[in-house]
Amino acid sequence: MSTNLIRYRVSTRRSAELTLLIGAWLIGVFAWILVDASTDAASLGGWTSLLSAGVLLLVTHGVVRWQAPYADPLLLPSVAALNMLGLAMIHRLDAAAAQRAASNGSPPPTPDVYLQLTWMLVGLIAFIVVLTFVGDHRRLQRFTFTAGFAGIVLLFLPLLPIIGTEVNGAQLWISLFGLTFQPGELAKVALTIFFAGFLVGRRHSLALVHKKILGIGIPRGKDVGPLFLVWIFALLVLILERDLGTSLLLFGLFTVMLYVATGRRSWVLIGALLLAVGGALAYRLFGHVQIRFDVWLRPFDDANGNGYQIVQSLYGLANGGIFGTGWGQGYPQLVPFAKTDFITSALGEELGLMGLIAILLLFAIIVERGARAAVATRDPFGNLFAIGLTTVIGLQTFIVIGGVTRLVPLTGLTTPFLSYGGSSLVANYIIIGILIRISNAARAPEITDDQLVLRQDVETK
Amino acid sequence: MSELLLSILRIGFLLALWWFVLTVVSVLRRDLQAPRDAKPLTPARSSKQPSQRPTLRSRKTSTKLVIVEGALTGTVLPLGTSPISIGRAPDSTVVLDDDFVSTRHAQLTPNGNHWIVEDLGSTNGTWIDRTRISAPTVLRPGTQLRIGRTSMELSS
Numbered sequence: 001m002s003t004n005l006i007r008y009r010v011s012t013r014r015s016a017e018l019t020l021l022i023g024a025w026l027i028g029v030f031a032w033i034l035v036d037a038s039t040d041a042a043s044l045g046g047w048t049s050l051l052s053a054g055v056l057l058l059v060t061h062g063v064v065r066w067q068a069p070y071a072d073p074l075l076l077p078s079v080a081a082l083n084m085l086g087l088a089m090i091h092r093l094d095a096a097a098a099q100r101a102a103s104n105g106s107p108p109p110t111p112d113v114y115l116q117l118t119w120m121l122v123g124l125i126a127f128i129v130v131l132t133f134v135g136d137h138r139r140l141q142r143f144t145f146t147a148g149f150a151g152i153v154l155l156f157l158p159l160l161p162i163i164g165t166e167v168n169g170a171q172l173w174i175s176l177f178g179l180t181f182q183p184g185e186l187a188k189v190a191l192t193i194f195f196a197g198f199l200v201g202r203r204h205s206l207a208l209v210h211k212k213i214l215g216i217g218i219p220r221g222k223d224v225g226p227l228f229l230v231w232i233f234a235l236l237v238l239i240l241e242r243d244l245g246t247s248l249l250l251f252g253l254f255t256v257m258l259y260v261a262t263g264r265r266s267w268v269l270i271g272a273l274l275l276a277v278g279g280a281l282a283y284r285l286f287g288h289v290q291i292r293f294d295v296w297l298r299p300f301d302d303a304n305g306n307g308y309q310i311v312q313s314l315y316g317l318a319n320g321g322i323f324g325t326g327w328g329q330g331y332p333q334l335v336p337f338a339k340t341d342f343i344t345s346a347l348g349e350e351l352g353l354m355g356l357i358a359i360l361l362l363f364a365i366i367v368e369r370g371a372r373a374a375v376a377t378r379d380p381f382g383n384l385f386a387i388g389l390t391t392v393i394g395l396q397t398f399i400v401i402g403g404v405t406r407l408v409p410l411t412g413l414t415t416p417f418l419s420y421g422g423s424s425l426v427a428n429y430i431i432i433g434i435l436i437r438i439s440n441a442a443r444a445p446e447i448t449d450d451q452l453v454l455r456q457d458v459e460t461k
Numbered sequence: 462m463s464e465l466l467l468s469i470l471r472i473g474f475l476l477a478l479w480w481f482v483l484t485v486v487s488v489l490r491r492d493l494q495a496p497r498d499a500k501p502l503t504p505a506r507s508s509k510q511p512s513q514r515p516t517l518r519s520r521k522t523s524t525k526l527v528i529v530e531g532a533l534t535g536t537v538l539p540l541g542t543s544p545i546s547i548g549r550a551p552d553s554t555v556v557l558d559d560d561f562v563s564t565r566h567a568q569l570t571p572n573g574n575h576w577i578v579e580d581l582g583s584t585n586g587t588w589i590d591r592t593r594i595s596a597p598t599v600l601r602p603g604t605q606l607r608i609g610r611t612s613m614e615l616s617s
Contacts, residue, residue: 027481034470351475358478379532
């Protein structure tokens with residue numbers, strides 16, 4: 001008897017993926033047409049970029065079919081829809097910028113949408129590379145400490161004298177050959193590999209209680225030492241760079257992964273306590289943190305100063321109402337940084353609450369699919385890694401949209417896939433690439449040879 | 462463009478966006494239900510002597526070893542007439558990559574209609590339900606064989 005595993009017919013749903021991908025692209029085209037119809041954005045051109053975005057997505061779909069035939073069919077279309085909406089909104093804000101330049105009599109600025117499209121291309125190439133060359137996500141476990149080190153180095157890069165660049169008070173960017181890049185975005189992927197690889201070997205010993213302090217079990221120092229070291233180091237770098245958003249994101253990621261690895265709720269409690277203490281300390285020590293808190297609690301006290309951005313964002317959302325003003329009909333350009341941090345408020349103004357809820361649902365679907373891949377995959381490293389990556393996307397979305405809508409204090413982060421910004425787009429496409437890879441392993445119907453589960457010659461023995 | 466047409470298109474876009482989201486959700490729902498109506502493509506594929514099989518054992522004999530808990534959950538191992546070795550060694554029939562499993566942990570041997578479990582001197586023991594076995598023991602269908610973090614069951 002040779003291989004005699006029972007095979008199940010598993011629907012791969014690749015054609016559903018293709019249909020939805022085309023749907024996502026058509027939504028982008030629809031938005032683009034509406035923008036061109038109601039502003040003078042048509043003069044900026046951009047139809048070639050729309051077509052090339054469509055071709056890129058089709059090629060990516062082909063690679064998924066070839067490299068990961070059992071992968072989750074919903075991740076890519078949801079991401080593509082968000083990316084297309086982001087492109088359309090950047091195009092719309094380009095039109096506003098051009099109009100403003102025209103009324104000032106200054107030369108029209110270069111449209112940002114082309115650069116964003118180039119980054120989308122880079123992101124999709126990174127996605128394809130990840131999918132093709134990381135044949136098995138478990139291989140990444142070998143790079144646990146390399147990834148931890150790389151993560152720290154990446155976080156450190158912007159502080160270096162020559163290549164580091166300060167933009168808007170935060171030293172987050174590096175500038176090479178005229179291109180700026182935010183290495184912290186890649187650092188979150190590297191650090192997720194580190195946390196997952198580190199925790200997977202130690203999750204049982206971490207669950208052991210060494211001693212109890214105030215009724216909370218504290219694990220042995222040697223089990224958590226390296227973890228806290230990397231984490232404190234990461235936070236220090238971020239404080240030096242004044243990047244609140246990424247600190248918050250890494251802290252949340254760390255807490256969630258500890259909780260998932262050990263299954264002990266005390267970690268969530270410890271995390272919440274540390275967050276409260278850290279927040280209070282940061283409020284006392286740093287002026288910029290204090291401003292963020294004050295603006296969050298009482299934005300209208302300083303509506304023309306520090307509160308200007310959030311107040312304009314709230315006015316924009318109010319102007320949008322339930323059904324929105326329609327593409328090109330609102331004034332999202334009045335919010336500073338509408339293309340990056342505040343793209344949600346721009347979309348909220350022009351698409352209204354209904355549009356914003358649809359966008360949030362797309363994020364929820366991405367998180368659900370990521371979590372499902374995490375639960376369904378068979379190896380413990382994959383479980384932790386996938387839940388970590390999913391947490392990065394979910395938490396980042398929560399932090400930035402929560403900030404824009406004044407649910408939580410505003411900390412600068414990009415909205416995944418929507419915002420203008422190359423580093424974030426590329427890093428998030430890498431994350432989706434790994435999630436697709438893991439979901440392929442989780443959904444593949446039979447055990448493959450490399451898993452060495454069953455001997456082929458059971459009966460010849 | 463006229464105001465009316467723009468308003469219609471504005472609502473039309475929201476409808477299109479929601480249509481997309483709801484289609485994604487409906488695929489998601491179908492995907493969640495899929496395992497229930499999945500059908501075996503080839504039940505126990507390619508046996509060299511298919512006609513011989515029924516004569517080798519009676520109707521009651523278990524034909525499958527199903528892993529119900531652990532990293533390999535869901536794996537189904539069809540049982541033949543040869544013994545099955547379980548352990549960390551790569552040449553075992555069932556390789557369990559688990560720190561709590563010994564290199565050569567246990568062996569399952571067919572004996573008439575039964576399967577006999579034997580512990581091969583493992584460190585952490587071989588358990589049937591909640592009892593650690595000390596001598597070769599008959600594994601009955603419906604009882605769980607536990608090795609390290611993996612549990613398996615016979616099934617017909």
